[in-house]
């Protein structure tokens with residue numbers, strides 16, 4: 001067996017965890033959050049919404065099924081680092097192309113294993129998400145790692161959507177992945193959807209394509225006029241990293257677009273931006289929601305859905321104007337999970353109906369978006 005390389009995780013509150021390096025050598029700093037998903041580590045690492053965040057996975061065995069080139073949600077790893085309990089000695093899956101440790105090294109991700117992730121998660125739950133530093137290599141230095149974690153400014157006020165967004169418009173034409181078939185091909189498109197890329201996950205775009213949408217992706221800072229030039233049937237507002245509040249460019253474009261009456265659907269950051277554009281406010285949560293097993297209730301039907309979640313900010317229900325109704329709430333903490341405008345065909349969801357990873361039962365929201373476009377077309 002090859003020699004183990006030491007690594008430490010030092011939280012801003014001074015807690016030190018000693019473990020081993022399973023990724024690149026060096027150090028990384030970010031907001032430490034915990035995710036309770038059992039599978040989907042590759043989708044999590046490549047989700048742009050995790051920019052500037054170090055993810056700890058509460059499930060103890062991570063890496064069991066290796067990594068491959070298909071299960072990615074973007075073109076690279078965005079998470080600032082990875083913390084796990086135990087990396088299995090051997091990965092095993094017919095789709096695996098590379099083990100997790102080699103994948104992390106190849107993608108220059110600093111990562112630590114063999115630490116007590118239950119203790120870490122209890123600290124994050126009690127004190128809230130906080131900054132941390134992983135240092136990996138022969139010369140780990142606790143004092144330096146603590147100073148580095150103190151240098152992290154925090155996510156509040158950070159406008160990251162425009163940093164991770166694409167720079168040029170592009171067409172996305174790949175459908176959902178199916179076992180034995182791979183990614184679906186575009187057949188005929190009934191609707192043209194313009195999707196704002198604030199850090200979009202690919203499976204969202206795939207689910208739109210699979211439902212008969214021609215998808216044009218626009219940079220986060222594209223204006224309403226640029227979007228309208230495509231004569232879209234629908235506007236999609238993507239997920240993305242950072243604080244929604246400073247994204248004034250997006251908020252003003254969304255205001256104009258929603259007013260046109262074109263059906264609009266937002267997910268996660270896109271949901272928070274729709275809330276802001278409608279006059280509500282957002283807040284930073286204590287430790288957020290990150291996982292694939294969160295119960296959310298549809299307030300009208302009372303039906304409970306098990307959902308995928310990844311957010312640290314939320315729209316504040318106390319600030320919703322009269323033309324915004326609450327459609328979904330979290331059954332973990334009562335926080336706001338979905339809204340709909342009562343005066344326009346615009347709605348949004350705080351969790352991840354595209355799953356990836358996670359349960360797929362919230363995919364009904366994509367069908368609702370299609371239905372809104374269908375209704376407007378047939379007027």
Ligand SMILES: NC(=O)CC[C@H](N)C(=O)O
Nearest residue numbers: 239240268269311312313
């Ligand atoms: N997944 C997302 O879109 C996250 C939205 C936002 N960055 C938050 O943390 O709440």
